[in-house]
Amino acid sequence: MPLVNPARPRREDGSPSNWDRYLDLLIRRQVPAKFRQWYVRRVEDFLKDLKPTTLSALTAEQVTDYLRRMSARSDLADWQMRQIVDSLRLLLVDLAQVPAGKGVDWDYWWEGQRTLPPEHATIARSTAISADDRAGPRAIGVPRFSRSAQTFPILEDLARTIRAMQYAIRTEQSYVDWCHRFLLFCGSKPLDALGVPDVQRFLSHLAVERSVSAKTQSLAYNAVAFLFKHLLERPLEDVKFSKTRRQARLPVVLSRDEMRALLAHMDGTFGLMARLMYGTGMRLMECVRLRVLDVDFDNGLILVRNGKGGKDRAVPLPQRLREPLQAHLARVEAQHRNDLAAGGGAVYLAPALARKYPSAQRDWIWQFVFPSARLSQDPDSGQVRRHHLHESSLQRAVKAAGQAARIAKRVNSHALRHSFATHLLEAGYDIRTVQELLGHADVSTTMIYTHVLNRPGVLPVKSPVDAI
Structure with missing residues (x-):
């Protein structure tokens, strides 16, 4: 397929130019009108960079190397990189159907643009609190809990205690989540006034009004029990509440x-x-x-x-x-x-x-x-x-x-x-x-x-x- 040339919107014989065909393809693929000019620009940048004589002369290795270099650029957001990937896939696979398009792992380059957020379990503890330091602005790993820590400072102490006991990061995030919900449920009630009746009401609320699964209700209880035992130093005893019926499910x-x-x-x-x-x-x-x-x-x-x-x-x-x-x-x-x-x-x-x-x-x-x-x-x-x-x-x-x-x-x-x-x-x-x-x-x-x-x-x- 000859290279597209924006200066020649149509061929000498009056047939659609490659740019016309590409724009028609964008319309058929329902690419929003406001993004189409950016798709064209992504293709232009690609062609200016590699300067192939024809699209058929491209190799999958050249396309992959281009995507790798673009992905390394810090000035491009994730969505911009996905736009680049999609624009080139439409050009090389759907429109030109050249061999280079078939040899690129498009799914990887599309999905691989998503970066891990700071609260992701793999890296959360590189930015969250340590067991012995005061919490930072993103202390508890999950942004909404960090903000709520200003209202409930005990959540920072909870996260620090869990970390000192070497629990898994997902356990830490889950326990902080459920204790945060429990404290919100109890409203403005002082911590030293919280007791078994509050826990019973919370767990019954989850089962009756929220219809959570038995596993979820059990997780909520474990989190709140941890809070009472290790932070409030009042272990829960004889907690009676409406339990969600546990259903055995086959895999x-x-x-x-x-x-x-x-x-x-x-x-x-x-x-x-x-x-x-x-x-x-x-x-x-x-x-x-x-x-x-x-x-x-x-x-x-x-x-x-x-x-x-x-x-x-x-x-x-x-x-x-x-x-x-x-x-x-x-x-x-x-x-x-x-x-x-x-x-x-x-x-x-x-x-x-x-x-x-x-x-x-x-x-x-x-x-x-x-x-x-x-x-x-x-x-x-x-x-x-x-x-x-x-x-x-x-x-x-x-x-x-x-x-x-x-x-x-x-x-x-x-x-x-x-x-x-x-x-x-x-x-x-x-x-x-x-x-x-x-x-x-x-x-x-x-x-x-x-x-x-x-x-x-x-x-x-x-x-x-x-x-x-």
């Missing part, structure tokens, strides 16, 4: 044919991540937070560090994913070298680890296996780092693939883990082995998967309709 499990159909609609970075989750049973955040040193190719293992409950475990590296993962890491390492050459290359490390090994944040082994396309700047220190992909990007990719495959089930990232466990049990593996691979503390948690099997010894019931 969503995909059949092997459904799994093949799902993965057939996933390629690139997210396709590799989905295959790893199904092939290893990793949880969503365990996959997203993998670092280079966690992949042991020699021994065929993936080390899952600091999983649920703070535990480490090893899972097998699927043989058929060995080469795709090695190729992926080669691309990530090239990107890391570019970051180092530009004066960056840092990655987030836990504060204690960063203090012990100050230079480790730029070492290759500590980089994330699935890094974000964008660089992020710490709002406090100003340091630029490359975090991992936002987990919601993978969640959306899995959901979209399930819809494309027309799977009539609720397909999400956790269904990959459920399917891993169920398919292993179907293959005859011992439930204790599956428990260890999943990282379950209690085998009773793993037993839930036996209820969705249909094989002798587990569900030995033959439907009577099959006999007529």
Whole structure:
């Protein structure tokens, strides 16, 4: 396809120019009119930068390198980078249909533009309070709680206490959330006047008026009980309240044919991540937070560090994913070298680890296996780092693939883990082995998967309709 030329809106024979065709495509793709001129400008900048003789002369590597360089620019917001990605995808894939367009991982470059917010569980404790320091302006990890701390200073003390006891960051955020709601529910009542009746009214309110699940109500109780025991120093006793009825729910499990159909609609970075989750049973955040040193190719293992409950475990590296993962890491390492050459290359490390090994944040082994396309700047220190992909990007990719495959089930990232466990049990593996691979503390948690099997010894019931 010849290069577009804004100075020639139409060809000599009167047929539409490439700019006309591109603008028509923007209209058909329902790009808002106010953005169309920006799409054209993004394409112009791209062509001026690479100066190809024709679009067909472009390579996927050139396009990918351009997107990488644009993503490293701090003056471009996330939405502007997505605009660049979308404008080039429409040009190269939909309009020109050149080979270079087919070789670019467009989903990664689109979804990878989302940076981690300061309150994200991975980095919250790099900007939140420490166990022994006074809170800063964004002390409690979640902005709305930081603002509410001015009304309820005890929330800062709560966060500090939780951190000193080395609870997980998500537990900290959840407990602060529920205690904040509890204090709001109690209104202006002094802290020393709060007691069991207030807790009972709050928990009954959640069950009766808010219709929360039993799990949510239990979480709220645990948070408030922690507040009373460790902050108010008045442990709760004999708390009676209306309880939400706990319902046992079976996990969503995909059949092997459904799994093949799902993965057939996933390629690139997210396709590799989905295959790893199904092939290893990793949880969503365990996959997203993998670092280079966690992949042991020699021994065929993936080390899952600091999983649920703070535990480490090893899972097998699927043989058929060995080469795709090695190729992926080669691309990530090239990107890391570019970051180092530009004066960056840092990655987030836990504060204690960063203090012990100050230079480790730029070492290759500590980089994330699935890094974000964008660089992020710490709002406090100003340091630029490359975090991992936002987990919601993978969640959306899995959901979209399930819809494309027309799977009539609720397909999400956790269904990959459920399917891993169920398919292993179907293959005859011992439930204790599956428990260890999943990282379950209690085998009773793993037993839930036996209820969705249909094989002798587990569900030995033959439907009577099959006999007529």
